[in-house]
Amino acid sequence: MITIIMAEDHQMLIDGVKSFFEYDDNINIIGTVNNGEDLVKLVSLKKPKMVITDIRMPRMDGIEATSIIKKQFPNINVLAMTMFDQPDAIKQMLDAGATGYILKNSGIKMLSKAIVAVSSGETFFDPNVAFNFMNSYIDDNITIGKTDKVVLSNREKEILHLIANGKTSKEIASDLFLAKTTIDTHRKNMIRKLNLSSGSELVKYAIDKKYQF
Structure with missing residues (x-):
């Protein structure tokens, strides 16, 4: 079972993701929060297998929260789910310890693939994020998601x-x-x-x- 805590300041998105995985036997969202500070606290309390976090959030952003979580619990994998596709944002999340990065507009199927990959120790990247930046990170243990739909900004x-x-x-x-x-x-x-x-x-x-x- 993949236990997940999700941090996102838009409650509607949280509700949508929870609803999709409600009857999934392999994925269980055991907690949700709307800011980075509460994310760190809830992770310390529940110790999930992985975290899904936005970058821009009130009180503490996802980058800082990820850095704290990875220092305290290095075995907890972090997946960033955000609207930011800029190389600087990707690099900061990677440096903080995230091992997955997807865009919110990529859809729930991409999220499902990312969860499975990241929870098993792989690094997963959305195909629509800054490939020029990513090329320097790619190795045999990195999965690039595939999508039939091209997403242009x-x-x-x-x-x-x-x-x-x-x-x-x-x-x-x-x-x-x-x-x-x-x-x-x-x-x-x-x-x-x-x-x-x-x-x-x-x-x-x-x-x-x-x-x-």
């Missing part, structure tokens, strides 16, 4: 729409008040996410999908 969709309208990276950067290098990075990430081979394929994809974003 709102910013990526915005840039894709501008690409479809014939805008260059320089023009997009000017329109969005961003650096050209930032737009170039978004282009590379979209090429990787969409399993394309070049910038020209990205342009073609953007035109084909122009009215879907």
